[in-house]
Amino acid sequence: MPELPEVETLRRQVEGALAGTVWERVTAVPASVFRTPARDLQDGLAGARLLRVGRRGKILLLAFDGGQTLLVHLGMSGQLLLCPPVSPPPRHHHLTVGLEDGRMLVYRDPRRFGFVRLARDADLSDLRELAGVGHDPLDGSRSWEEFASGFAGRAGAVKAVLLQQDMLAGIGNVYADEILHEARVQPTRGAGTLTPPEKKNLFHAVRDLLARAVSLGGTSFDEAFVDLFGRPGLYGMHLKVYGRSGEPCTRCHTRLKEATVGGRSSVFCPHCQV
Numbered sequence: 001m002p003e004l005p006e007v008e009t010l011r012r013q014v015e016g017a018l019a020g021t022v023w024e025r026v027t028a029v030p031a032s033v034f035r036t037p038a039r040d041l042q043d044g045l046a047g048a049r050l051l052r053v054g055r056r057g058k059i060l061l062l063a064f065d066g067g068q069t070l071l072v073h074l075g076m077s078g079q080l081l082l083c084p085p086v087s088p089p090p091r092h093h094h095l096t097v098g099l100e101d102g103r104m105l106v107y108r109d110p111r112r113f114g115f116v117r118l119a120r121d122a123d124l125s126d127l128r129e130l131a132g133v134g135h136d137p138l139d140g141s142r143s144w145e146e147f148a149s150g151f152a153g154r155a156g157a158v159k160a161v162l163l164q165q166d167m168l169a170g171i172g173n174v175y176a177d178e179i180l181h182e183a184r185v186q187p188t189r190g191a192g193t194l195t196p197p198e199k200k201n202l203f204h205a206v207r208d209l210l211a212r213a214v215s216l217g218g219t220s221f222d223e224a225f226v227d228l229f230g231r232p233g234l235y236g237m238h239l240k241v242y243g244r245s246g247e248p249c250t251r252c253h254t255r256l257k258e259a260t261v262g263g264r265s266s267v268f269c270p271h272c273q274v
């Protein structure tokens with residue numbers, strides 16, 4: 001499932017490749033992923049010029065002239081693909097956009113857990129999709145003390161807290177495990193038991209690890225995530241714990257264990273994570 005690094009990879013690519021382009025010939029095939037009726041998507045986007053691409057957590061925000069923004073969430077298996085001219089659209093495509101230069105942008109989501117919504121800019125602050133989206137871990141304006149204060153009043157395991165989107169937006173099961181290994185904290189630890197130095201370590205682990213993952217284009221599992229040009233992310237070969245239960249810890253060679261935290265499987269090192 002795409003998390004912050006995968007969505008940020010896509011954000012940078014879409015902005016780099018498509019900012020300034022006019023969306024011609026928009027075709028929306030009615031699908032459950034559309035929270036705006038297909039007809040309204042077609043009418044609203046046809047002829048619109050893409051100005052810039054933002055992100056809130058795992059949601060892409062494509063801002064157009066005329067005061068509209070397209071929200072795109074990849075769900076489990078969503079993809080945005082930029083296809084060369086005259087290539088047939090890939091299967092399971094829901095939205096296709098013909099660009100001025102003949103290329104085609106495609107949104108597809110075979111499992112349909114994602115969504116697409118077109119909103120007026122003036123209405124963005126009221127959208128339920130954006131309510132409760134917390135601080136962005138890649139936003140460097142926050143100090144570790146502010147990060148630490150975010151733990152106040154949050155009970156439960158530290159991993160469950162990392163997954164709370166109103167605490168930090170965009171972290172999912174994969175990167176939560178990786179971050180906790182980097183910070184040497186066990187996922188089952190009560191969030192309230194973390195010492196200030198541990199919270200400081202965790203703060204840096206969140207930022208550093210996500211930034212490294214973005215620099216490698218994120219992680220592709222079962223090819224569910226590919227970037228705008230159809231390429232998989234390269235961070236998968238750097239995963240230290242996720243998917244490696246029973247294998248040796250890369251840091252201390254202890255056999256990695258698995259536990260369930262908040263219903264999610266979690267892999268950690270019982271020796272160097274405390």
Ligand SMILES: [Zn+2]
Nearest residue numbers: 249252269272
């Ligand atoms: Zn270890």
